Amino acid sequence: MNISIVIPTYNRVKLLKNCLISLLRQTYPKDKFEVIVVDDGSSDSTEALIKSFAKGLNLKRLPQENQGQAVARNSGIKDSRGEIIAFIDDDCAADTHWLENISKAYEVCPEAEIIQGSINLGYSINPIHRTHEAINRAANENRIIRAHATDYALFFGPLNAAIKKSAILKYGLFFEESLAPREDIDLYRRMKKSGLDIIYAGEMSVMHRPNCSPIAFFNRFFNYGRGEYRLRKKWQDVDYAD
Numbered sequence: 001m002n003i004s005i006v007i008p009t010y011n012r013v014k015l016l017k018n019c020l021i022s023l024l025r026q027t028y029p030k031d032k033f034e035v036i037v038v039d040d041g042s043s044d045s046t047e048a049l050i051k052s053f054a055k056g057l058n059l060k061r062l063p064q065e066n067q068g069q070a071v072a073r074n075s076g077i078k079d080s081r082g083e084i085i086a087f088i089d090d091d092c093a094a095d096t097h098w099l100e101n102i103s104k105a106y107e108v109c110p111e112a113e114i115i116q117g118s119i120n121l122g123y124s125i126n127p128i129h130r131t132h133e134a135i136n137r138a139a140n141e142n143r144i145i146r147a148h149a150t151d152y153a154l155f156f157g158p159l160n161a162a163i164k165k166s167a168i169l170k171y172g173l174f175f176e177e178s179l180a181p182r183e184d185i186d187l188y189r190r191m192k193k194s195g196l197d198i199i200y201a202g203e204m205s206v207m208h209r210p211n212c213s214p215i216a217f218f219n220r221f222f223n224y225g226r227g228e229y230r231l232r233k234k235w236q237d238v239d240y241a242d
Contacts, residue, residue: 003033003099003162004082008072009090010040013049015209016090020053028099033086034058036076041066070175070183073158077168085165087158092119092206094160102162105201113167113196116153117160117204153200156188160206171196179234181220182227189235 005023009016016037023035035057039046041064050061062079064072077085086102088094095101098117105115158175167173171194175183191198 001032001034001081001083003028003084003086003102004076004080004165005033005035005086005088005099006038006073006076006080007035007088007090008038008040008069008076009042009046010066011042011044011046012090013042013044013046016046017049018093018209019088019090020049020057020059022093022096022098024053024056025096026094026099027097028103030056030058033099034060034081036060036062036079037090038072038076039063040068040072068177068180070177070180074174074177077165077174080165083165084162085168086162087160088206089159089208091210092159092208095203095205095207098204098206101201101204105162105199105204106164109199112199113164114156114191114198115162115201115204116156116198117162117200117206118202119157119160120205120207121210153198156184156191156198158184158187159208160204162204167196179227179230181223182231186231186234 007016007019020035020037026033037046037050037059039050039061047061047063050059053059060079062075064075073087084102084106086099088098101117102115106112109115163173171190173187173191176186177183179186188198
C-alpha cells in the first residue's frame with residue numbers, strides 16, 4: 001500500500017459523495033491506495049454511502065463519536081497502512097491525476113517529507129470567497145518555478161497535503177486536538193520548528209466547495225476565533241513565518 005487517503009466527515013453526505021467520485025476516477029492504480037473515511041458521529045446516510053463505494057475503492061469507514069476534524073485525522077493516520085498519508089476534506093474534489101501527481105512529486109524529491117498541493121475554490125456569489133479565490137489564483141500563477149515539487153510552500157493546509165508516515169511518527173506530526181480548528185496552523189509551526197520544509201506541487205490540485213451560507217460563515221469564523229486564542233496562548237503570538 002503506497003498511499004492512505006484520510007477524509008474526516010460529519011453529516012455532509014452529498015459533499016462526501018462528490019469527493020469519493022473524484023477518488024474513483026483517479027488515474028493512479030487502485031491497488032496502490034486506500035481510502036479511510038473517518039465518520040465523526042454522522043447521523044445522516046454517510047454509512048450507506050460509504051458502503052455503496054466499497055466495490056470500486058479500497059475503502060474503509062472508521063466510525064467515532066463526534067470529536068472534530070483533528071481527532072478524526074489522527075484516528076485515520078493511526079489506522080493507515082500506506083507509506084504516504086494524503087489528506088483531503090469531504091467538501092473537496094480531487095483532480096483526476098491527484099494521486100499520480102503526489103507520487104511523481106515524491107519521485108522528483110525523494111528527500112521531501114511534506115508536500116502541499118494547490119487549493120482552488122468553486123465559483124461563489126459570496127464576495128469573501130471570490131476574493132479568496134482571486135488571491136489563491138494569483139499566488140499559484142506567480143510561483144517562480146512551475147514544476148513538480150520545486151518550490152517551497154508558505155503554508156500547510158490539510159485540505160490537500162501529503163506527508164510521509166515515517167515523518168509523522170519521527171517528529172510527532174499529529175494534529176493538536178485541543179487547538180481545533182487552528183490545529184493546522186499549529187502543525188505548520190511545529191513542522192518549521194523541526195526544520196522541515198514543505199514542498200509545493202501545484203499540479204497536485206483539489207477543488208474546494210465550502211458552505212457559503214451566512215450561518216455557516218458565522219460559525220466557522222467564531223470557531224476560528226476561539227482556536228486562534230488558544231493558538232496564540234500556546235505560541236505566545238509567534239509570527240506564522242517562524
